[in-house]
Amino acid sequence: MQIRFVICFVVCAIASKVSAQSPTISLLDTSRKVSIRGLSVVNDDVIWCSGSNGSVAKSVDGGKTFTWQTITGYEKRDFRDIEAFDANTAVIIAVAEPAIILKTKDGGQTWKKVFEDTTKGMFLDAMDFSKNGMGWVIGDPINDQLFKALSIDFGDSWVSITGLDENNKLRKGEAFFASSGTNIKTSTDKVYPNIFTTGGMASRLFYKNKTYQLPIVQGKESTGANSIDVFKTKAVVVGGDFANDKDTTNNCVLIDLKGKTGPTFTKAQTPPHGYRSCVVYINEKTLVACGTSGVDISYDSGNNWQLISTQSFHVVQKAKNGNAIYLAGSRGKIAKLSF
Template identity: 25%
Template sequence: MTLSIHRRDLVLGAAALAATPAFAQDGLGGIRMPASVIDSELRGLSPTGGKRYWTSGSKGWLIRGRDERQDVMRIVGAETLDFRGLHAFDDSHVLAMSAGPGEASQLWRTKDGGKTWKRIAANQDPEGFWDSIAFVDSKRGFILGDPTKGRFTVLYTADGGETWARLKDEGVPPAAPNEGAFAASNGCVAIGPRGQVAFCSGGAGKARVYVSRGGGGVFVATDTPILADAPSKGAFAVAYDKHGVLWVCGGDYQKPKADGVNLARMEPGRVSFEAVAAPTGYLSGISVKGSTVMATGLAGTIVSRKGGPFQRVSAAPMNTVRLSSEKSAVLCGPKGAIGLWRA
C-alpha cells in the first residue's frame, strides 16, 4: 500500500555535505542529518558495508551514499515510479522495486553501480500491488504484495530475481476483509535464522504477523497487540534478531503521535507476541543488530541497547532504518532526508 496520502497510491550528480546533529544521549548516540539533495520520499534502504549504503524513493530517484556523500541518480524510463523497496547484494549490484497498482509495481537491476539499469520484472496482475522485497541469500528472495483472490501475494525467486513464481494458495492463509501490507519502509518482510520468513499486516482489527518457520512454504498468522481497526493502522515492519526473536512495530500513520502499542516481540518457540514498553508514536521501520534494536517513523527514532529501555534519540520524521552494526545505522525519510546514527 502507498502511505502518506492514501494506502495505494536533478541530473546525475554528487554532493559532500555538512551534517546537522540531532540531540544525543549518554550511551545512545545521536543522528546527523546531511542536507537533502533531492525532493523524494525515501523508503528503500540497504547498507552495503562500512559507511556505504543505497536508498531509493519516489519520482524514480536513488542515492548511492558513503557517509555524508550522496551520489544521486534517476533511472531513465522509470521517472514516474515510486521505488519503495531496495536490496543491494553489494555496492554495485542492486535491485530496486517500485510499489504501485498493476504494472506500476516493477523490479529494476543494476550491476555496475547505477551506470545502467534494466527492468527485469513487472506485476502482471491488475489488482496487485507490491509492498516489499527481501532476500535470504544471493539467489533466494521474496516479494510481498497486497491480497488478491483473497490471499496475500507472496512471490519467490531462486535465481537472484530473474524469475518469480507465486506461492501456492495452501501456503498462505486467507486475508481478512480490508487487510493489507504497508509499503512504508520495505520492512514488512523479514528473513530470520534457519530460513524463517515473516511478514506483517494491518487494516483489519488486530495487526497480524504471518510466520513461516520452514523457508517460506507455509505461513501461519498470529495476532499482535498493535491495533489495526482503521486503514491507516497496523503493523508496518518486522525484524528478526540472530537468536530468532521476532520484533514488530507499527501504529497509525495518520496520527503519528497518538498513544497505543507500537512495539511488540515474540520469543523463539512462542506462538504469541507481547507488547514492549516504548515512547509513544507511529513506527514504520525497525532493525536489529546484536543487542541493539532501533525503530523509526514519523514520530522520530527510538533505540534500545544491551537490553535497556527504549529511548528517543531523534524527533526528526523518518520512514526507514537499517543498522549496519550495533553502534551505527542509516535512516531515510521525507523530502530526501538521510540520517546517520552513531552510538
C-alpha cells in the first residue's frame, strides 16, 4: 500500500511538472490585416511591431492594448525590422529602394528619416544593436558586395560601409532573407562583435571577418539560413525551404563559437518541424523557433525540438529586460507565449 502511494505521488509530481512547463500561445491582437516581421520587446510591458503598409504597433501594457499607426508618407512601404530602446524610442528599416531608416523619440508621434540610399537594387534585410548603441544594418548585394551600414549613436546617424572586400563578396544567388530581422547579431562582446548568416543558392556564416559554409539546406532561392541567436559562446541557426515549409531537412544548425580554429557546426538531432524564420534563446537550454508551419521549442540547447503549435508566425522575441515572450506574423497577428 505504501509503495503504491509513493509511486502515485511520484507520477503525479512528474505530471504536475510537465503540465507547468507546457507552453501556451495566446492571441493578443489581430485587428490589422498587415504582415508583421519586425518585433522588438523592450521589457515585459513594452512591445513594438512593424510591418507592411507603413504599419507600426506599440503596447505599453504587456499586450493588453496596442496602438497602431500608418506612418504618413510611407503608406506603401514594408518595415521588415524594428529596434526599440524604450517606450519612446525606436528605429525601423524599409526594404527595397530607396532604402530608408526612420527613428522616433516621442513614442511614434513623429518619425525622422535618418538614412536613405537610392542606389538601384537596394534592399535592407535586418538590423541589430548592441547595448552601447552600436547598430548594424545588412542588405542584399550591390555589385556582388553585401551592403552594410553602421551607427554608433543608437540609430541617430548611419554610415554606409563600401568598398571591395573579398570577405564581403557574396556568391551567385546568395543574399539575405528579410523574414524576421534576425539573421544578424551585434554585440560589444569579444566573442561575436558582429555575426550574420546568408541564404539562397549559398548559405554561410560571417564571423570575425571570415566566412564558413553552413550545413543547412541550400541551393535554391527559397532555401538557407533565416535567423541566428547567440548565447555566450553558443549559437543556433534556423531556416529551411520556405517554398516547402513542412520540410525538416537540414533546417537547424548548432554552433560552438569557441573553437580554436573557428566555429564548429552540428545538426540538430530532432530538428524543428519545418521551415523556421526566427529563433530565440529563452535561457541557456531553452529556445523557441517559429515559421509559417508552426512553433517549436527545445529544452536541450537546440538538439531536439518539439512542435507546440501549427499556428503561423514570422518572428518571436524575448524581452530584453524581462521574461515575456511574444510572437507576430501575417494578418496582424500578435501573440504571447506563456509557460
